[in-house]
Amino acid sequence: MRNISRFAAWAALKTRRSELVRIDPEQFIRQNTSLAAPPHVPEIKLHLASEVHDLWQKTEEDLAEIGLPPPFWAFAWAGGQGLARYVLDNPHCVRGRRVVDFATGSGLVAIAAARAGAKSVTALDIDPFTGAAVRLNAAANGVAIDFHADDRIGQPLDADVLLAGDVFYDRDFCDRLMPWFAAVSASGVMVLVGDPGRSYFPRQGFQPLATYEVPVTRALEDSEVKKTTVWRFVAGS
Numbered sequence: 001m002r003n004i005s006r007f008a009a010w011a012a013l014k015t016r017r018s019e020l021v022r023i024d025p026e027q028f029i030r031q032n033t034s035l036a037a038p039p040h041v042p043e044i045k046l047h048l049a050s051e052v053h054d055l056w057q058k059t060e061e062d063l064a065e066i067g068l069p070p071p072f073w074a075f076a077w078a079g080g081q082g083l084a085r086y087v088l089d090n091p092h093c094v095r096g097r098r099v100v101d102f103a104t105g106s107g108l109v110a111i112a113a114a115r116a117g118a119k120s121v122t123a124l125d126i127d128p129f130t131g132a133a134v135r136l137n138a139a140a141n142g143v144a145i146d147f148h149a150d151d152r153i154g155q156p157l158d159a160d161v162l163l164a165g166d167v168f169y170d171r172d173f174c175d176r177l178m179p180w181f182a183a184v185s186a187s188g189v190m191v192l193v194g195d196p197g198r199s200y201f202p203r204q205g206f207q208p209l210a211t212y213e214v215p216v217t218r219a220l221e222d223s224e225v226k227k228t229t230v231w232r233f234v235a236g237s
């Protein structure tokens with residue numbers, strides 16, 4: 001396991017969510033993270049894990065043992081950092097619009113959309129810790145984010161813009177997402193994704209909007225900088 005990135009190991013880890021979790025999420029987040037700014041989005045502060053936190057040291061086997069899903073919410077992934085940067089620098093894409101941040105993790109992209117003037121922002125994620133992470137992080141940045149923990153893939157979306165940062169790391173996930181993106185886009189929703197070259201990013205049907213060099217950590221990724229592109233999904237529109 002040590003010769004691949006921590007990200008890849010976590011992506012491969014399918015924790016049984018039914019085994020979860022007697023830990024209080026908000027308390028757990030406060031104990032295992034500190035407020036810090038992601039390097040590519042310095043204007044936003046998030047509860048993030050770093051080398052000083054025990055969470056950082058835990059292997060995928062440790063996490064599985066305590067029934068904790070991979071703590072995606074404790075990191076600002078390259079795809080999310082690129083997409084948040086794009087939204088903040090191009091606020092017209094969300095301003096006055098109803099925005100959904102799918103697979104929100106820490107809530108970074110949702111917070112960027114709120115800061116950029118979205119009419120409303122809804123964050124979606126199925127990780128049971130993410131609701132608490134989004135609540136804490138939204139409060140730290142003085143914005144309002146509505147959060148839903150159910151799996152909405154395949155459902156119609158009552159929104160104008162769908163944002164998705166770093167979602168193409170798993171084949172099954174990607175296979176579910178692509179028809180949904182196509183349907184949602186065909187219904188008139190603008191779909192933007194941030195992707196740092198993950199294994200299952202399909203590229204076909206996507207148009208590049210901007211590319212960034214996003215600093216990440218070698219403890220999680222296979223390099224110190226991830227070239228990250230923001231794409232607009234065009235195949236369904």
Ligand SMILES: C[S@@+](CC[C@H](N)C(=O)[O-])C[C@H]1O[C@@H](n2cnc3c(N)ncnc32)[C@H](O)[C@@H]1O
Pocket residue numbers: 072073075076077078079080081102103104105106107108109124125126127130150151152153164165166167173
């Ligand atoms: C790599 S993280 C990206 C988080 C954030 N967008 C970012 O870029 O920092 C992927 C996220 O997808 C979420 N996820 C996985 N399957 C999902 C589903 N069916 N619906 C919503 N979120 C899901 C995970 O819980 C995790 O938070």
